Amino acid sequence: MILHELRELARREGLVDDPAFESKPVRWIIVLDEDGSYLSLRDTEQEVPLPEGKKGKPKRQASMYGIPRRMGRTSKAVPDFLVDKSEYVLGAEPDDKRSMEDLKARRKLFADLLNEAAESAQSEAGKAVSKFLANDAERERCASEIAERGYAGNDLLTFRVDGAMLHDDETLRTWWRQRGASGTTENAAITRQCLLCGESRPSVDKHDALQIAGAVTSGVSLVTFNSAAFEKYGLERNDNAPICRECMTAYVEGLRRLINSRYISARTGDPVTPQNVRLTGDTTAVYWANVQDELTSLLSELMYSPQKVRDLLNSPHRGQHSSSANERFFCLIISGAQGRAMLRSMHTGTLSDLEKNLNRYFDAIRLEGDRGEPKPLGFLLRSLVLQGKLDRLPPRLAGEVFFGILFGEKLPQLVLSAAVQRNRAEQKVTPERAALLQLFFASHQQKEVPLMSLDAQSTDAPYRLGRLLSTYEQLQRRAQGGNLNRTLVDRYFGAASTRPGTVFPQLVRLSQNHLGKLGPAGGFYQSLITGIVDGIDNFPAMLTLEEQGRFALGYYHQRQSFFRSNKKEENDATEPTTDTSEGENIQ
Structure with missing residues (x-):
């Protein structure tokens, strides 16, 4: 199906009006x-x-x-x-x-x-x-x-x-x-039924090369049989997938038009907007629709300028039920590896579903305190690897995240695992990883996971333990005089998020020393800590992977609440209140 749709794209846009x-x-x-x-x-x-x-x-x-x-x-x-x-x-x-x-x-x-x-x-x-x-x-x-x-x-x-x-x-x-082009390699004396057009025609022996990220610069073929293990029924090489020259030229040209950033339209002579996202060094997502659509041409902006996409979605001129809402939308994930191209996955949906899924995505990654603009997908993915180098991502991860965004699918455990492991390695939760964790839980529709901001009423134990660690950290800062070179989180986050039963008893004892230094002002934090641990009879010996993700969100949401309250305190020049009913009132 996918080669057929690429061929139709080329025909629709006049890319093969002059196939020579x-x-x-x-x-x-x-x-x-x-x-x-x-x-x-x-x-x-x-x-x-x-x-x-x-x-x-x-x-x-x-x-x-x-x-x-x-x-x-x-x-x-x-x-x-x-x-x-x-x-x-x-x-x-x-x-x-x-x-x-x-x-x-x-x-x-x-x-x-x-x-x-x-x-x-x-x-x-x-x-x-x-x-x-x-x-x-x-x-x-x-x-x-x-x-x-x-x-x-x-x-x-x-x-x-x-x-x-x-x-x-x-x-x-x-x-x-x-x-x-009489130098072509097909044998006109042998005809086979073309898989795309269904007509009996000579099939090409070698498909035209495409320049794909990760493959050799001279280009690779999307369809090729270079080993006897791939051949069946006594057929040799590309006779196992017979495609006539006209259809081959069209599907290749359609894919080139999507990938090449400087492609020139044969019909108009003008450059056309590429429709792809370079996810990692060797993996690219390409996408298109059955009709020309502004949203499709803007999807590459998700990587570094997502506000352009959100502005279009919110534009009153786009409307909620456009005439093209039920048109098909297609996406491929392609990787290059030296002399071959690998089609990792493909999916199709409608433009209407695409709009809904993108709106859900922007809602899921929004963190309270964001300055209006959504975080770029490129930054989210970079937060999962050492030094932010996308080439270090697991091969499937970037493509699965992109598919999840466009088609509303559940993100794989690989995303959760990568975020949790990076939190432990760096001993902190960055805004980008917090946004990815929110996206993961939202895709799995886990209602107990608070999104966007602190939920002081949540009874989820891992979430509350994350809040507790953040509170101990804030207590330490107040007791020892503001900015510290190294906080208890820098030392204990990894262990606290995996083996709370081992670490939190030590943190409880340490917090008593910090409360003693604050004197009467420590009553606010004592009240807050009591409210958080209310209902937690024992610190769990171990947390599962998903529980570690919820722990990280609890820590991040509570920390951001302290941050906002500190800013408010600086602006208002007032003392902290002792109202602990809502995280937003914490000072």
């Missing part, structure tokens, strides 16, 4: 005059700004152009038309891996294909390039300059003749369309 051409990054432009004399070499690489909110050094990327569709090479030397790598265009390569005879043969293949097209189409621009390729002195000048400036073996090169790009020459484009 595709959008590709071309780094080098060889500039010639009308007689084919070499003038200069232009590097199209430029800095691409990082997404808003993302830190790091901007990457440099080559400009995108609509060029003749590349052939998709195997081990056999096959030239591409008009645009190719240096080993075919100039007979040179940066690492000198190939012999001079091999490079000469490849250069001749490229030149012969261009000569054939130029003569057949009577293209003056094509003839000028042919003259350049035949002039060893001019060609070597260009090869020397590109070597001095530094280039990669997989950089693509093209030509500009007398101010016009060679691949824009309409006579050459028409010739290429009529030729029909």
Whole structure:
């Protein structure tokens, strides 16, 4: 189904209106005059700004152009038309891996294909390039300059003749369309039923490559059979999943349009908005809908600028029941691993459900005291790993969280485990991990778990124990004079959240010393502690994983309540009250 929907996306947006051409990054432009004399070499690489909110050094990327569709090479030397790598265009390569005879043969293949097209189409621009390729002195000048400036073996090169790009020459484009990319690898004598269109057609032997995060830079195929273990019924390689060239080209182009941040529409010639989220170094979520929808195009902002998504959801112009509410929405999680692409998971729903689930997500991660803007998903995920490096996340975790947000599914225990373990490792609960814990419990619809703010009436023992630890910490701060380099939480949080029966008796004794130092002012904290432990007969010997999560939320909510009260005290310059009925009155 998913390949079928990608094919329909490509058809709907006109990505394969001209299937003989595709959008590709071309780094080098060889500039010639009308007689084919070499003038200069232009590097199209430029800095691409990082997404808003993302830190790091901007990457440099080559400009995108609509060029003749590349052939998709195997081990056999096959030239591409008009645009190719240096080993075919100039007979040179940066690492000198190939012999001079091999490079000469490849250069001749490229030149012969261009000569054939130029003569057949009577293209003056094509003839000028042919003259350049035949002039060893001019060609070597260009090869020397590109070597001095530094280039990669997989950089693509093209030509500009007398101010016009060679691949824009309409006579050459028409010739290429009529030729029909006759160098394709399918065997026209053998037809099979295409899995996508259902018609009997020759099936492609090799699917076009996609550039996917984590895979080799030259690209990988989404459909491939590279081992006999994957083959059945006596069929070989991709005959196990026969797809005709037309359908293959369409689904690949649809996926490229979603992944490539600088994709150029073949129909309009304008850049299109990518629809993907880079979750980790090797995992990407791609998504689309049956119709053009503003919400779908904004989903990538969840990572670092989620306020844009929430503003759209709250916009009165969007309405609650749009005409596209029941249209289908699709999402894939894809990972790259060297020479292969892995489809980790897929899901589909409706745009109406997507809106509801996003609103629930924003409600679930909201913490009392937030300054209006929701926390970026990228920050939430980074809080689960050492030094905030997303590549250290477990492979499935980021994708499961993203699916849970978009489709309202229960988050896996892996999320809870990662948050709890990181709390213990750092001996603290950050706002980001507190938000993730709220999201986890909300997805499991555990009503006993307070969300967003302190629930002083909660009878859940782990939650109350977390509140108690925070109260002991605040008591220590008051008794020992405000800011401390190291509090009891820095020492005891991990043990208190897992083995409260061992740690809390020590904390009770320690709190008595702190209460004694406060004198009459300690009565407020004594009353608060009594209210928290009321009904807890014994400190549990161990807490389960979910109980540790509720413990962390209790600690965080109570701590934030103290923080807000301290701020209020600074503003009002008044003494603490002793009303313990609600956490908001704690000072």
